[in-house]
Amino acid sequence: MRVKDLILLLAIIYSYSAYTQNMVEYTSGWEGKIENSKTFNLKVEIENLGLEKARFKIFNRTNIIDYPFNIKSASLIEIPFSENYYFKGVLSKNGKEINGFIKSGMLLYHLKLTQSDNNTFVGIWNILMVDELKSLNFYLSVENGAGNEYEAYPIFGDNRFTGTWCDNFKKENDSLSFTDFKTGLQFKGKLATNEILLDIYLGNNLLTQIGLTKSTTDWEIGGFKNDNKTSILQLTEMEKLISKDSLPNTHSVLISKKGKIIYENYFDGYNANIPHDMLSASKSISSSIVGIAKDKSLFKNVEQSIFDFLPKKYQIHKDSLKTKIDIQSLLTMSSGIDAIDYGINANPKSSATEQNYQRTPDWIEAILKAPMIHKPNTKANYGSANPALLGVAMDSVISEPLELFIDKFLFQKLGISNYIIQSDLKDKPYFGGGMYLTPKDMLKFGELYLNKGKRKSKRVISKKWVENSFKNYRNLENVVDKNGYGYLWWHNTYQVNEKSIKSIEARGAGGQYIFVIPYLKVVVVVTSGNYRNGKTQQPEAIFKKYILPYLEN
Template sequence: MRIKNLILIITTLFSFSAYAQDMAEYTSGWEGILENPKVFNLKVEIENLGKENAKFKISNNKKIIDYPIIAKNNKQLEIPFAENYSFKGMLSKNGKEINGFIKSGILLYHLKLTQSDNNSFLGTWNILMIDELKSLNFNLSVENGEGNKYEAYPIFGDNRFTGTWCDNFQKENNLISFIDFKTGLQFKGKLEKNEIQLSILLGDNLLTEIELKKSITDWEIGGFKNDNRNTSILKLTEMENLISKDSFPNTHSVVISKKGEIIYENYFDGYNANIPHDMKSASKSISSAIVGLAKDKSLFKNVDQSIFDFLPEKYQTYNDSLKTKIDIQSLLTMSSGIDAIDYGINANPKSSATEDNYQRTPDWIEAILKAPMIHKPNTKANYGSANPSLLGVAMDSIVSEPLEFFIDKFLFQKLEISNYIIQTDLRDKPYFGGGMYLTPKDMLKFGELYLNKGKWKSKRIISRKWVQNSFKNYRNLENVTDKNGYGYLWWHNTYNANEKNIKSIEARGNGGQYIFVIPCLQTVVVITSGNYRNGKTQQPEIIFEKHILPYL
């Protein structure tokens, strides 16, 4: 009898082990419930700074990180609090706050830690960008399972989070693991017969656990109503009705200022004033401002300098007779002449330096510089992210501090902006091609800075000359439908309202992220959206021309 029982146990274990090995059995949709709406809103604390028992702490409803600080210099902190995670910060002159960045995944989350009564420095890290989950639904799509191979993609019921970019899918026996290389979140799952026990971690430190069951109904994602009461001076009832009826789908915010005063502010689909929005390529215009700040501080001589004056030695091999003429101005005006033109299905997949191409390589800068020249620099303009990407490398080479601290100190702190995120490249440096996250009201501040010719609250931040040069129309973009004029990473467009032509200078990003600067009306308009794959990226232009301009 004992032998029979032993054989039965061994057979059962072997059967389950064999069952657990085949990911085809798990290729399905899975769903579970998160423990609370604040699980990804993390309290960050620096305790006893300058003392022997100083600590760096992260917690939600429980302690996650408790890391001893060994600081040689309390004014400049560098804290590697977990594997592949770090915090770098600088103490303010008055000793009342610490401005710094948590590096997690490909993102630099800016934190402002403020001194509390008990001498600790406190701040909040919203790792999913949103200030609180509106839905606790958590879904996992397990795809292409076969043997030990699979892919897994977490999808949150609160779709205001911009989503994960998962990779590095591993499996050992009945344990799986993968990583979101955007946010840096780690996922580890234990495969049971009818469920998956999933843990979400910072390195080896547990954030939360979820019990997942196979989905039997469609997932409920998004669909949140607007919680905000619109008390704006300007009434845009027709626009609001069209947004509510889904005639302008995925519109997330509309904010308008005139002569520095906010006259309209409204949020939709559950968005609010505290959520930094992915600006996509609209942050190219911020990249232009960083170049301007460096020029104002005489960190480089002029915009006629060759990009090869700034590039590391390893890239000098690409400095041929034509590419050496690629200068700062040609990069600012999309006129480098590099084949970075994306014509969709007609783009050259092998040699062109489109974002889709170079971001698939281990060295983005090398891939860009390898691309052939199709025009002489400063002759023809073709929109593409390769140009500002090179600018980012150039600026990083000339600033004395980490580039993100230069950006924070000389731009965002001056504009009183602290709730933001910077996307990095493979070198862990700020990516100038796009991907900053700012709140709509902070995007408005940036537009007002340029409307006011480099001043904000009467204080000079960027030189008047740089703003004037930035807003010039150097040449038209040849690879966009409307052949828009283009300045220093700023778009030009003309609208018609009440039988008048109105000129606008714009920051634009994929999905419908717009900052409209209208000098003749002393007005800035910000519209953020989520139209990434439905052909409605330029929807804000319709909203602006038909439903905002006539009322201005």
């Protein structure tokens, strides 16, 4: 056989073998190393703003995005720097900073870009939320492989990153691709014998490349040492229990009294710079946005029907009962829509639970199609569909992009810039939960309500709205403790030293709590990672047993 023919035959054999690679062979755990601890901490620059040669840049150790753009509006900077990615922001009145958001995946990452020199604005985008990776270990779980079918889930050794939500698994010949629709990161892999070469992209732009081999030992995930601070208040018993894992997955505990931080500590490698997933605790922030809109007379009153705010295509769901769903009923979980969340129990497909409506292409359509089980404003049942409708209502009355309104009228006034907002499928802020704030900024938000809407003597929300928010309208019927409920705020009472102490609380799954205790002039924040072990209410035990007794002394 001629050499030329032999080469051709080998090429055909290789091509055929690559094409017929069976994903059963790759169904396993894989591991490799990330290039460096700052790979996902991206620098963002806007150069020559307002000039013809303006550029939007994203880079780490190498240039990733270099996008030329022109501003069409002096009041709004919009930069679609890659397919399905954009930056949207506003230049401050003094011209020295730009506050805006990068939309990537399901997240709106807030960035504050400050002016350096030569009309250049500079900021940092931490796409994995953490300020620097504590572990360079990277793992890939390839599952359910059969022929060209498979699922693949990236897992970082630094578990302070909340993880990926991957989908859109594809295979062509020896190439794989899938997407993390939470962060927007794209993964593309090349299959080889006993190896996967995995590229991670931002759009079509390469971020980093990782060589993976099959795992032969258990994965090393988390386990980072605490870097605790010295605080005025000593809570040594609580700290010992956290360190011994008797109060597992506690990530932070912060306490302020009369506006002064008296205790601040972080655990499991967390620190003051990492925004924590608040999950449903951010429903209380959603309530504040409704209040700010009301204070600005962007809608008349909380007795207005939700159908006064909904786009025309949703009006077909209006009937004699649903038209009575008003803003107040949504704020108090009393809409009457079958949106009851019973946790892990099976939910009827017709109900408007998050598990159901978030699997549909139009969340609001799915919510409005659900049956009514009560007359509005009569019975309260906890469910995220209620604040989800509030988000649509607020978007309809606010003229600017909703996320920029939130930033301008709430977070900038609180001095908060390091945060992330989860969006819905239409790139709008999702009022049902999922915002990321640092624990210290969660504390600031709690203090805003403790101080009846003021921050450092400046009014942010009206006193009346705060007072109405903290009222107990009715008890939640679908939670074990039958808690009272305000405007997306929980009520609870703790018995300590024969005293009954009332607390108003923002709560999120996994153990994300903001406790506001007006009687003591105290705000307490606890963040946690108890998502699947049944300890989601552990912060209440921490608060009652290991914090309140010391505050009472």
